[in-house]
Amino acid sequence: MAVEVKRKQTESMEAFMRRFSKRMMESRVLINLKKRRFYEEPKSDAIRRASAIRRKKLSEEKEYLRKIGKLPLEFQGKSGKFFRPQKKGTASRISVRSNAK
CATH class of the missing domain: 1.20.5 (Single alpha-helices involved in coiled-coils or other helix-helix interfaces)
Known part of the structure; x- marks a missing residue:
């Protein structure tokens, strides 16, 4: 299942990445991994x-x-997903001004 590709001395990085990607597609390793990752048991x-x-x-x-x-x-959002408030110490979009002088 392992795909081994070694870079040739005269080969550019782009050519090496192209060759590596082609080998990965031919070996179908990624397709099999995705099948396992998203598999749902029949219900x-x-x-x-x-x-x-x-x-x-x-x-x-x-x-x-x-x-x-x-x-x-917290439950309102464009995507309908749960909105997580920002952590303490991070900058927020709303600035608060104090009237104290």
Whole structure:
């Protein structure tokens, strides 16, 4: 499964990378790794159906809360993914000015 490619002395780095990439594609190592990484065990129809119902219910609940204005800011975002607040000590986009003189 290992692919061994050695650089020739007269070969440029670009040519070496091209040759390496070609060998990797021919050996199908990356394709097999991706198949293993994203493999999902077959699920029964009942489990898939229950999962779909749960996802739909959660998204409807989230949409309702967003419309009435009760959804916390952490859960609002363009992509719909969970928003993680910045860590302490990092610069934020909002600057706070004090009125103390």
